[in-house]
Amino acid sequence: MHTNSTFFLQTGHTQSPLLYLAPMEDITDPSFRFIAKEYGADVLITEFISSDELVANIARTSKKFTIFEHERPVGIQIYGHKKDAMVYAAQLVADANPDFIDINWGCPMKKIVKRFAGAGMLRNLPLMLEITEAVVKSVSIPVTVKTRLGWDENSIVIHQLTPQLQNTGIKALTVHARTREQLYSGNADWNHLRMLKENKSIQIPIIGNGDIIDEISAYNLLNYSKVDALMIGRASIGKPWIFKHIRHFLDTGTLLPAPDTKERVDLCIRHLQKAIEWKGEQRAVHEMRKQYLKYFKELPDFQSIKKLLVTEENPLHLIRTLQILAEMHDNFIYSA
Ligand SMILES: Cc1cc2nc3c(=O)[nH]c(=O)nc-3n(C[C@H](O)[C@H](O)[C@H](O)COP(=O)(O)O)c2cc1C
Known part of the structure; x- marks a missing residue:
């Protein structure tokens, strides 16, 4: 475990900042985190975990905070609205020894x-500040927060909120540059990230999140706002190499080619195998079905083989089908 919180800023890279995998419910389980790490995500975070369900000792929920040594640095994300439950959850998950x-x-x-x-x-x-402070005080490891700009465009609170959150003792803040009302629509407003970085009273690292879709948008967000780190969510689904590609671009200014079919197939097989280890054969086979389209959507005649992939129950047959796909399309050039 890290004994201090400087890893929030240490990159091991000269130019470019840490790349965080965004927490995503039903996506960022250990199998996806394994793949994202392999492809260059620097910091991982579990999907969100209900403090109320941890208090109720629901086994399915408790399983969600299992983390592994190879994932470090890794954070466990909790949510809730009751101070006692959040403190209980923080202390419980701290025992799993996340960073x-x-x-x-x-x-x-x-x-x-x-x-x-x-x-x-x-x-x-x-109440947000009260619970955050109580959680910070209840554990000896760093606590961070992830939030949005405000409830809606008429109540952007992030600029008054950030110094107050900083005073609670949190070590970093991720800002998804949308309001709650926007959900995932419209554009993330990176102006607010820039304004946060221009505010000299804010010392904690600001992790910028929202609408990083490729190397160029990552560069643009970084360059425009000067945030301390980047967090990538949806664009990593079916494209986990995005971390490696962004890192390469930030370090060299050049773009890496999109992986070929063989690399995608190998990756899919590893993802499937990790998912089987984590959730068992049947669930893994079923949940991987939504991934194939994302990995191979550019292939011209993917629909016919997709039918095989999304109906097959036997993992060995699935792996064979994927290998055939690699043989059939070894020359195909993907755009992303
Ligand atoms: C399917 C899905 C599940 C998500 N689950 C979580 C979650 O558990 N915790 C969280 O903080 N954010 C969650 N988010 C939000 C993402 O972490 C991220 O803030 C958002 O997608 C914006 O980043 P992006 O434009 O890079 O995707 C989720 C988003 C998606 C699409």
Whole structure:
């Protein structure tokens, strides 16, 4: 475990900042985190974990905070709206020895915000600050926060909120540059990230998130806002090499070619095998089905082989089908 929180800024790279894999429910389980790490994600975070469900000792929820040595630095993300439950959850997950705990004050889902959890807490800042401070004080490892700009465009609170969050003792702040009302639509407004970095009273690292889709957008966000680190979510699904490609671009100014079919197939097979280790054969086979289209969507005649991939139950047959796909399309050139 890291004994201090400087890893939030240490890159091991001369020019470019840390690249975080965004926490994503039902996506960033250990199998996807393994693949993302292999392809250059510097910091991993679990999907969000309900503090209320941890209090209720629900086995399925407790499994979500399993982390592995190869993942470090890795954070466990918790959410909730009750101070006692959040403190309990923080202490419980701290025993799993993550490098940090991340508090989710940004989830926009209706069922979450209606109970003032996630982004719902953007409408109750005093309670957000009280819970954050209680969590910080309850554990000896670094605590970070991930949030949005505000509830809606008429209540952008991030500029007053960030210094207050800093005072609670958090070690870094991720800002998804959208409001709760935007959900995932419209554009992330990177102006706010830039304004946060221009505010000299803010010392904690700001991790910029929202709409990084490739090397160029990563460069643009970094260059425009000067955030300390970048977090990438949706663009990594079906394109986990995005981390390696962004790192390469930031370091050299040149673009790497998109992986060929063989590399994608090898990656899919490893992803499937890791998923089987994590959730068992049947669930892994079923949940991987949505991934294939993302990995191979550019292939001209993918529809016919897709049918085989999404109906096959036997992992060995699946692997064979994927290998045939690699043989059939060894010369295909992908754009991304
Ligand atoms: C399927 C999905 C699940 C998500 N789950 C979480 C989550 O568990 N915790 C969280 O903080 N954000 C979650 N998010 C939000 C992402 O972490 C990220 O903030 C958002 O997608 C914007 O970044 P992007 O433009 O790089 O995707 C989720 C997003 C998606 C698309």
